[in-house]
Amino acid sequence: MPALPPRALLLSSACLAVLIIQPGPARAQPAPDRGAPAAKPAPAAKAAPALTVLENGLRVVVVERRSAPLAALELRVRAGTAYETPENNGVAHFLEHVLFKGTTTRKRGEVDAEVESVGGELTAETGKDWARFATVVPASAWRKTLHVLADVVQNPALRPEDIDVERQVILDEMASADTDPTRAPYGAVASVAFPAEHPYRLSLYGPEANVRRLKRDDLLAFWRARYTPGNMTLIAVGDVRRDDIVGAARALFPVPTPPATAAPASAPAAVELPDPGPISGAAARAAPLYRDRSLTTVVLAFRAPSVREWADAVALDVLLNILATGGQGRFHEALVRKEGLALAVSADYLTQRAPGILTLTAIGPGASAPALEAALLREVRRLRQDGVTDDEVDQGRRALIGQILFDEETFSGQANSLGFYDAIDSFEFAARYRERVAAVTTQDVARVIGQYLTPDRYAVATMQPRSAAPPASETAPKVEASR
Structure with a gap:
């Protein structure tokens, strides 16, 4: 896996344990070897490839x-x-x-x-x-x-x-x-x-x-x-x-x-991949997972652009740093620090050959799945209504560029970045990524919020304590984990 992902992914249980013991801002941690989803490496190039x-x-x-x-x-x-x-x-x-x-x-x-x-x-x-x-x-x-x-x-x-x-x-x-x-x-x-x-x-x-x-x-x-x-x-x-x-x-x-x-x-x-089209909204609801865990997890997924739609992809990367990355961001502030509804909130989007998904994840110790889902959707609607400020976008750009600079210091980080993008498009995406991040405007971020974070078109999955299962669902269906 990459030495350091460019932004926080869905938090592993190990990262979550750290957040529970010591709340507060934290730099994104390395993704686990078999985690989900696979991390996108920070694009970088010191010398010309x-x-x-x-x-x-x-x-x-x-x-x-x-x-x-x-x-x-x-x-x-x-x-x-x-x-x-x-x-x-x-x-x-x-x-x-x-x-x-x-x-x-x-x-x-x-x-x-x-x-x-x-x-x-x-x-x-x-x-x-x-x-x-x-x-x-x-x-x-x-x-x-x-x-x-x-x-x-x-x-x-x-x-x-x-x-x-x-x-x-x-x-x-x-x-x-x-x-x-x-x-x-x-x-x-x-x-x-x-x-x-x-x-x-x-x-x-x-x-x-x-x-x-x-x-x-x-x-x-x-x-x-x-x-x-x-x-x-x-x-x-x-x-x-x-x-x-x-x-x-x-x-x-x-x-x-x-x-x-x-x-x-x-x-x-x-080998062309079909366009998956829009998410069908209320129909895109996975069967609840019930496990012997004390935490409740809710994951919302929204359709996201492919690597070919690079302007939207880069603007979404900046947006994620505004929403919930590394124990910071708007959504983390609202659900974790102010309301205490969740222990951790994260946002992630992995650029792929075909349109993929942007995910918002909330994990809480006692909150019900419907409460966490409603809270995430409320923040999405608030984001669409209020928009983002120039200062937020500037901070998002700076945070992302800082992560890129950190990762490009290593030979392995640069090789990972070039390989990742060449497998889905071209290594040139990695070579130009930093300049494209620097060029993202507040209007660009507003555009992708309106286009992709649509509260009436999303998919949702939950994992809840087994004690929350209705009597007829004592044996939960097994869903293969992805990465």
Whole structure:
């Protein structure tokens, strides 16, 4: 996950515990490895990124920075949940788990051992639009590390015994997420905020039945379809030379030879996601979740712009810093500090290839779900009526730019940003993000408030203590957590 998200996400239970013990303003904390939703990294670029597109379609983005003898390597593969179907939902995340377990030339444990031997650590995550594999190593070790990374994504062993081990790991993750006061409601609200045919409705884990059923052939089929050079972007940031990185990539990622099982280089552009359309309002209400928890969580979801609508996306990012980010903002002030109705309030929006959702989350110890929902909607209506001031927008811009500057100090942060945006649009979005934030006006923020925060068109999901369940609902339906 990113080292530091640009704004607060739905608060994890750990963050919530901190807020309960010590109320007050706090900087946004790192998102959990398997949290929901996946964090959007702060776009940033100190040095100009240079793009090379190889003959096989692989995109190679290099940023040469000499401030430290380190190299951040990242590979983004356009292979997230958006490329799944209900029948194989969960396969992208499952495959991400198994890839590290060995290749056709490396036994179980050797992949991690080789990278750790040079001082690095491989990390991976899956999102709606992508899978991410990343590490930071001494600059002198980037060639060896890139060789390992290329082997992992191109020559996976997918051994049945490794698949069975990771199956249980994923089932354990799902059991934990099912009782998490933020991840489970977020998964529930996503399942009703999109039409039935839209892949953003699918959960990252997939249904439990799918996880138990998926076999090697299923993982292999998805790998063959999506893990091709034309669906990948390699990012290198640090004490490296562009020509060296491009040359190594050309050698390690060869052009597929017939009969090609790989998608052509144009595949990313050819896979279009449908516009989900507006949220249907009162009909978009998920079945309540009842768990053995003392807290009540309410998540409201509003339709939000895609990455192609960049002016709206950037203005919404500024707005989130005004509403509820890092234990501060209008909504936090109203529901937490003034009324004491909630322990935490947060706002989040993850930019994606297709229109997604902006979520408002309130968590309270004793408040009823209807009371929290009504309070959030009241603040939305007040925001639409009163608007925002120039000072608020200025503070929102400054806070967001400060987060960007903080994140861009690290090679890994910059690589994460460039990879994130290249997987959904282009790395150039990241390179221009800060100047676009600086240009956001009060009128821009007012426009997106009116267009997206519509109190008659939203989806809602709740998690409540089991004691709040009506007698007929003692056994709550299980909703797959999303991220």
